[in-house]
Amino acid sequence: MLTERQALIVWLHSLKPAKSLRKYGNVHYVSKKMKYAVLYCNHAEASDLAEKIAAFSFVKKVDLSEKPFLKVDYENSRPDKAKEYDYKIGV
Numbered sequence: 001m002l003t004e005r006q007a008l009i010v011w012l013h014s015l016k017p018a019k020s021l022r023k024y025g026n027v028h029y030v031s032k033k034m035k036y037a038v039l040y041c042n043h044a045e046a047s048d049l050a051e052k053i054a055a056f057s058f059v060k061k062v063d064l065s066e067k068p069f070l071k072v073d074y075e076n077s078r079p080d081k082a083k084e085y086d087y088k089i090g091v
Helices: 016-024 046-054 081-089
Strands: 005-012 026-031 036-042 059-064
Touching: 005 016, 005 046, 016 026, 016 036, 016 046, 036 046, 046 059
Parallel strands: none
Antiparallel strands: 005 036, 005 059, 026 036
């Protein structure tokens, strides 16, 4: 069974303590230029974890990802005829 995951975007003042975020979830990406880290955790505990992480002195702010709430089933989407023909050929 798959667990529901949610991304937390953690904006940092400095990158040195970014390693300490590993104990709260899976650190997927750390941007050196923009000083943020993407952390994945369980969906059920995401809001509590966001509050806990936001209390650290090296954290500017924490944003929750909106990806789990986006609608991905599109209506009235017809495939392009040219692409459909290419897929049948195997290109």
